[in-house]
Amino acid sequence: MEIAAISTVSVAPQSRRVLNVFSRNLGSASSLSFGFFQKEYCFKSASLRVSAAASMDAVTAEKFSPASFLDKKETGVLHFVKYHGLGNDFILVDNRDSSEPKITQEQAAKLCDRNFGVGADGVIFAMPGVNGTDYSMRIFNSDGSEPEMCGNGVRCFARFIAELENLQGKHSFTIHTGAGLIVPEIQDDGQVKVDMGTPILKAQDVPTKLPGNKGEAVVQAELVVDGESWNVTCVSMGNPHCITFGKKGGLNLKVDDLNLPEIGPKFEHHEMFPARTNTEFVEVLSRSHLKMRVWERGAGATLACGTGACALVVAAVLEGRADRKCMVDLPGGPLEIEWKQEDNHIYMTGPAEAVFYGSALL
Numbered sequence: 001m002e003i004a005a006i007s008t009v010s011v012a013p014q015s016r017r018v019l020n021v022f023s024r025n026l027g028s029a030s031s032l033s034f035g036f037f038q039k040e041y042c043f044k045s046a047s048l049r050v051s052a053a054a055s056m057d058a059v060t061a062e063k064f065s066p067a068s069f070l071d072k073k074e075t076g077v078l079h080f081v082k083y084h085g086l087g088n089d090f091i092l093v094d095n096r097d098s099s100e101p102k103i104t105q106e107q108a109a110k111l112c113d114r115n116f117g118v119g120a121d122g123v124i125f126a127m128p129g130v131n132g133t134d135y136s137m138r139i140f141n142s143d144g145s146e147p148e149m150c151g152n153g154v155r156c157f158a159r160f161i162a163e164l165e166n167l168q169g170k171h172s173f174t175i176h177t178g179a180g181l182i183v184p185e186i187q188d189d190g191q192v193k194v195d196m197g198t199p200i201l202k203a204q205d206v207p208t209k210l211p212g213n214k215g216e217a218v219v220q221a222e223l224v225v226d227g228e229s230w231n232v233t234c235v236s237m238g239n240p241h242c243i244t245f246g247k248k249g250g251l252n253l254k255v256d257d258l259n260l261p262e263i264g265p266k267f268e269h270h271e272m273f274p275a276r277t278n279t280e281f282v283e284v285l286s287r288s289h290l291k292m293r294v295w296e297r298g299a300g301a302t303l304a305c306g307t308g309a310c311a312l313v314v315a316a317v318l319e320g321r322a323d324r325k326c327m328v329d330l331p332g333g334p335l336e337i338e339w340k341q342e343d344n345h346i347y348m349t350g351p352a353e354a355v356f357y358g359s360a361l362l
């Protein structure tokens with residue numbers, strides 16, 4: 001596969017510059033090649049066999065239009081924008097002209113690879129709406145699997161749509177996802193507040209094989225992992241979450257002390273979770289301030305998980321540890337979460353930022 005042309009932009013607000021790179025005489029290589037410039041203008045390529053003779057030329061931001069960059073329709077080229085929500089990073093694809101994702105799950109996994117690809121926690125497709133919604137969102141995790149929902153991703157999605165449609169200021173969208181209807185609203189300050197819908201608590205719908213112990217919900221149940229008993233509550237936000245505040249009879253967790261790469265996969269692949277699970281390890285700082293680290297299904301340790309932050313506030317309320325409105329500290333920064341009594345919906349507010357534009361040859 002060859003890299004023919006790469007166009008990217010730094011989106012640092014004060015120093016927006018576009019770099020166009022035209023690479024020639026490229027040898028054929030693996031099945032997926034791509035390139036991009038980050039803020040530091042450092043070239044990265046998936047293919048070691050690419051010998052790029054590149055000429056660069058910088059133009060001003062005024063001449064650059066994200067929508068027209070993404071509108072280019074060369075066959076076999078995928079133009080994308082990379083966004084992140086508190087360091088949970090995604091490759092956003094303008095897929096509004098088709099209900100089929102532009103790349104396969106295998107290609108998504110390659111793009112997400114942090115050494116041999118662009119690097120991301122997932123690929124998100126902005127697609128036509130269904131049943132009267134404005135848009136549909138699909139996402140592939142970095143391992144290529146397809147989850148139902150992504151909280152940080154949906155904030156990025158909203159900002160991506162605003163950029164594509166050239167919308168300024170406050171805007172909200174109805175988005176069809178695997179978890180049903182989700183409604184993000186871009187605020188005046190650029191943050192995105194999302195109506196994440198209602199939590200699912202019934203054990204078999206989470207899904208978990210752990211028996212319901214509070215009605216049909218699994219609250220402070222015992223889960224044996226590697227011979228040790230953990231106290232867990234299971235909540236689905238469309239995607240499954242297992243939340244723990246510590247071991248049975250143990251002290252409050254100190255999340256910084258956890259060996260996440262060791263313990264995380266043991267929860268993810270535990271036999272009690274037939275669809276695997278995301279796991280949130282939570283430390284209670286006060287009734288309105290929680291701190292968490294997450295091991296995500298299909299993505300491993302990430303810097304933030306929006307659905308996870310929502311799920312853990314529900315778990316904390318059900319366990320009597322916190323109030324319905326909390327600040328949740330994630331490794332990448334804070335999210336504001338509220339589980340409203342009036343409508344049983346969860347509202348998440350946080351940032352989403354574009355970090356660069358790039359192209360991949362498929």
Ligand SMILES: N[C@@H](CCC[C@H](N)C(=O)O)C(=O)O
Pocket residue numbers: 088141146147148149150151152153239240278296297298299302304305306307308
């Ligand atoms: N990081 C996301 C969740 C992405 C999906 C998850 N890995 C799963 O498989 O369920 C978020 O912000 O919610």
